[in-house]
Amino acid sequence: MSPRRRQSGAALLLAMLIVTLVSTLAAGMVWQQWKGIEVETAERARSQASWLIEGATDWARLILRTDAQDREHPNVDTLNEPWNTPLKDVKLSDFLAADKNNTEDTGLEAFLSGQITDAQSHYNLRNLVNDEDEEAAKELTTLRRLCEALGIPPEAANRIADGMKGADLAEDQLDDEEAVSPGAPLPPQRVQQLTWFGLDNDAVRRLSPYVVILPAPTPVNLMTAPPEVLSAVLDGLDRGSAERFAQKRLGLDVRSISDLKPLLPEKVQAQLDDSTRVSIGSNHFEIIGELRYENFLLRELTLVMRRGLEVIVLRRERVPHE
Structure with a gap:
C-alpha cells in the first residue's frame, strides 16, 4: 500500500473516531438533560400530589367539624352520620367544582378516594397500660377475648400487654432523663409495629381492623x-x-x-x-386518603382528635402500597 493511501486511511479512521466520540458525548449530554427533566417532573408531580392529598385531609377535618356543630345530640357519634360516607374515586376537577368559590378548571387528571373511620370503634391498646392491677387485668382479659374471637392464640395478648407496659416505662424514663433499661421496647405508634413485640405478620393482619394505638386510654x-x-x-x-x-x-x-x-x-x-x-361518642378519628395522579399512587393515614369544634392533627404518615 502506498504511503499516500495509508495516510488517507489513517485520516479516515481518525475522523471516524472523532465523530464517534462527539456522538457519544452528545448522546451523554442529551441523556443527562433528559434525566434532569424527568427528575424535575417527578419531583414536581410528587410535590403536587402531597399538596392535593393534604387538601383532601383538611376537607375531611372540615366534615368532622361540621358534624360536631350540626349534630342534634352532642357527644353521640353513630355510623349514620355524614363522616361515615366514603369518597370513592372522585375526579379532582369534580371535587373542586363542589366549591362555589372555585371556578377555575384545573385540568388535572387526578382521582381522590378516602374514608373517615372512628378510631374509638377499635380497642385501644393504650388501655393495657394501667397502674391499677384490677383494671389492668380487666383490659388484658378484653384483649384475650378479642384474640380468641379472631383465631389468635391468647398468649399474644399477654405479649402485647407486656410490650405496651415496657414501652410506656421506657418512655417515662426518657421523659425523666433516666437511664432506659436495656432491651426495653420502643413505644409503637401503629398496629403494624406490634411485630416489635414478637407477633407474627398474620396475627398483626388479623388484629389490624379491630385495634388501634392512641396517645391516651379511650x-x-x-x-x-x-x-x-x-x-x-x-x-x-x-x-x-x-x-x-x-x-x-x-x-x-x-x-x-x-x-x-x-x-x-x-x-x-x-x-x-x-x-x-x-361510651357513645368519640374524639379520635382516622382519615385514610388515596390520590392517583399521573404515575403516582399516594396513600396517607391521618389521626385526628376532635376537641369541641377544633379538629387537631395528631399524626400523619404515608401508607405503603399493598
Whole structure:
C-alpha cells in the first residue's frame, strides 16, 4: 500500500473516531438533560400530589367539624352520620367544582378516594397500660377475648400487654432523663409495629381492623364498634347478641348510654355505667386518603382528635402500597 493511501486511511479512521466520540458525548449530554427533566417532573408531580392529598385531609377535618356543630345530640357519634360516607374515586376537577368559590378548571387528571373511620370503634391498646392491677387485668382479659374471637392464640395478648407496659416505662424514663433499661421496647405508634413485640405478620393482619394505638386510654364507642370488639369489651356478650345489637343500634335515637341497655342482655347492662371502658361518642378519628395522579399512587393515614369544634392533627404518615 502506498504511503499516500495509508495516510488517507489513517485520516479516515481518525475522523471516524472523532465523530464517534462527539456522538457519544452528545448522546451523554442529551441523556443527562433528559434525566434532569424527568427528575424535575417527578419531583414536581410528587410535590403536587402531597399538596392535593393534604387538601383532601383538611376537607375531611372540615366534615368532622361540621358534624360536631350540626349534630342534634352532642357527644353521640353513630355510623349514620355524614363522616361515615366514603369518597370513592372522585375526579379532582369534580371535587373542586363542589366549591362555589372555585371556578377555575384545573385540568388535572387526578382521582381522590378516602374514608373517615372512628378510631374509638377499635380497642385501644393504650388501655393495657394501667397502674391499677384490677383494671389492668380487666383490659388484658378484653384483649384475650378479642384474640380468641379472631383465631389468635391468647398468649399474644399477654405479649402485647407486656410490650405496651415496657414501652410506656421506657418512655417515662426518657421523659425523666433516666437511664432506659436495656432491651426495653420502643413505644409503637401503629398496629403494624406490634411485630416489635414478637407477633407474627398474620396475627398483626388479623388484629389490624379491630385495634388501634392512641396517645391516651379511650373508651370503646358502642355505637360504632364492630361485633368482635363489642363482645370483647362487654364481658358475657356472645357473638350472636353482639351482631343483633349492632343491627338494632342503627335506627336508634340515642341520647345517653342508658338508651342502649334494653338492647343488651341483662347480665351485661351494668357494664355500660363504666365510662372509662365504653361510651357513645368519640374524639379520635382516622382519615385514610388515596390520590392517583399521573404515575403516582399516594396513600396517607391521618389521626385526628376532635376537641369541641377544633379538629387537631395528631399524626400523619404515608401508607405503603399493598
